Amino acid sequence: MTIPSIPKGTRDFGPNEVARRNYIFNTIRQVFENYGFLPIETPAMENLSTLLGKYGEEGDKLLFKVLNSGDFIGDLPASAFISSNASALANKICEKGLRYDLTVPFARFVVQHRNEIIFPFRRYQIQPVWRADRPQKGRYREFYQCDADIIGSDSLLNEYELIQILDEVFSQLQIRVKIKINNRKILAGISEQLGCPEKITGITTAIDKIEKIGLDNVISELHEIGLSKAAVDRLQKLLQFTQQSTDEKISYMRQWLDGSELGNKGLLELETLLGYVQWDNINNIIEFDVSLARGLNYYTGTIIEVKALDAEVGSIAGGGRYDNLTGIFGLAGVSGVGISFGADRIYDVLLQLDKFPQALQQNTKIMFVNFGDSNVKYLLPYLKELRKRGIASEIYPDVAKIKKQFSYANARNIPYVAVAGEEEITKNEIVLKNMSSGNQYAIGKDKFVEHVINILKQS
């Protein structure tokens, strides 16, 4: 027998995992809603034209493409179907792709529905995304993102509120984190100061890897993209300058960026934001990290990344400001800022730190033993009433040996079992057994439902 399997990088979730995942989703959702964010949902499939070119060349390769239905070949000549041409060909035989993140579909949503939307628009979205990444620990091909964005306002108060949300969610989940912030304009200013503003993408891509590959390798990469030795040396000093206080970092950066208008604008934004943060009792550490770059090209201002302090899993949340994301869909001048929680990595952290609350799973509270039809008929009104009162209840469906029925209840961790044999039926009673203590006693059938509700309240 070949055991069936699922595509690599995807997962099945059993009842306990679903309950734990819902605990994460519900925590995040409740905080989003308390901050005035409204939910939207978008389709799993987007037109490929919506997705292509939004995530860089690498991102395009990682899109899952959906084959056109029916005759997908049509007029394409057989000569088009050669391996070296696979990538271009894919876009001819597929016009749809699976959602790669929630930000680009959100930008598309905003442009498409701009006449119905009241700006500034605070939306949240909790849905799966798909990436054809190489699966590895903590990286899946299907995973959930939980995003909150504010679009149509360039106030830095929005960034501040998103930082409050990050702080609140991780406090509630009992995960200690460091919230790192930087500003893309500072990174642009750095490129300017190094005399190569056109190399900003290369520089940020290299810097972004500092934690993964170490400073030496970042420096090699900076040489490779054509930075002069003097520029690399200057940048190196900056990247090694990480241990000081925030005020020291900012005044150092002010000197370093002297003369770069863009760089100073970024620095001013950063200072303003850090000023807001000081108004408040933030539970977690906020750190200005000039090496923080974030891969996605659409960011133009503040960038944010969150790391768990007590677990090694990469970033568990992040975000930033994008001044022109809707511009790619034809709606210019709408600034947005957002954050995204990586629910799957948060799951792994909670598991590793043993921080999931006990008894998350909504389980059956009472099972009725089945001795046959007349017995079921006797028990039915109580089963039905308990369910109506919101007590998860079941009756064993088969007329099996009582031992088998109790084994099932035991294996399922059902705390109470109810039995009514001929004697109990004659006496208008039902026997209730506490499965953990083994205690059992008869109850008049008219008092049965109230009794069960009371003992469940107490336990």
Added chain:
Amino acid sequence: MTIPSIPKGTRDFGPNEVARRNYIFNTIRQVFENYGFLPIETPAMENLSTLLGKYGEEGDKLLFKVLNSGDFIGDLPASAFISSNASALANKICEKGLRYDLTVPFARFVVQHRNEIIFPFRRYQIQPVWRADRPQKGRYREFYQCDADIIGSDSLLNEYELIQILDEVFSQLQIRVKIKINNRKILAGISEQLGCPEKITGITTAIDKIEKIGLDNVISELHEIGLSKAAVDRLQKLLQFTQQSTDEKISYMRQWLDGSELGNKGLLELETLLGYVQWDNINNIIEFDVSLARGLNYYTGTIIEVKALDAEVGSIAGGGRYDNLTGIFGLAGVSGVGISFGADRIYDVLLQLDKFPQALQQNTKIMFVNFGDSNVKYLLPYLKELRKRGIASEIYPDVAKIKKQFSYANARNIPYVAVAGEEEITKNEIVLKNMSSGNQYAIGKDKFVEHVINILKQS
């Protein structure tokens, strides 16, 4: 400017639609849980080998296939890429497909995880499915199914409980329905009696269309599949025999099926199930309908279909027993029975009948007007405290004209707006405005949060 769009047959959901959809999902989920069902989730993508051949030839065509990543052409000769070969070729360049329903993935799940599962296993699953069907009113290419199945028990009590669930959910949603039931063994018995047991699929496929295409067209189709005139005449009498009481129908069928062991077994199952249903106060109509066939081939016993009485949308729920679904994945002898709610059609019915409860949307309750940083700093503790107490609150992010800020609150239907100008700050007060009455008054800042919570409770 080209307005971006989404693939045909898919939909965006705004905040109000999400709230209404969640009302449906939560109602169904709560009933499932009260009946002891546990949630699972499976990946959106399954291996094509899991999906192909499970939904009939038509179903295979309606599967969305996901193109293999990278070089999907590989060793395939260019000559393979011809239109007439598209369908076979698709299976060579795609090894994954999108979930078409929740039943086959569930069967796959049961076989794959059979050593962790406690049988009988009561699972529910609420997830989207995708079908490359021609989009039309009430039929989408991405839609949600809400399934409950019991696997590992052949007791008819399971069917009975599923009927109770159908009755309970539609009662709670205030949709009046007719629950039609039949039994696949009766249909098999009919084919036997007509002398062509091998034609059961053709016969049931034809019968299944009676509501859509009418009796005359069904009869033509029966001739087309090669039934003799005598057989068609005999069947026609049966199909016209629909107005009698259930008891009359059953005794008529008993005569009709005389001599067919399978047919009589089906009839006995049906009678037993209808007997159970009579134990109970079912709110909705239960009807034995011998023309009910249900398209899916994997059913082997009871079949169920639910129609709304007050709206024309086709079936809004359905299900049945399958004795050997896990057999296709190598695990034989496990009988299951399940139902599926079509959330999208239920949505359309609730909308049409105006049965959605008011005020489902979780909206911001209070907005603070923003006069600039020092003003925000003054208001911040109250904003934060309200959010902590679970009151959805926001501060307008920009220092815009007060008229603009009030317009926003108005458009968003935010019921209360809080303002603190210089005067209020000096007096340690905050002004609260009721947006619907226009009333406004000052409150001492220390009493502000309790006051807001109190008036929100009253409204």
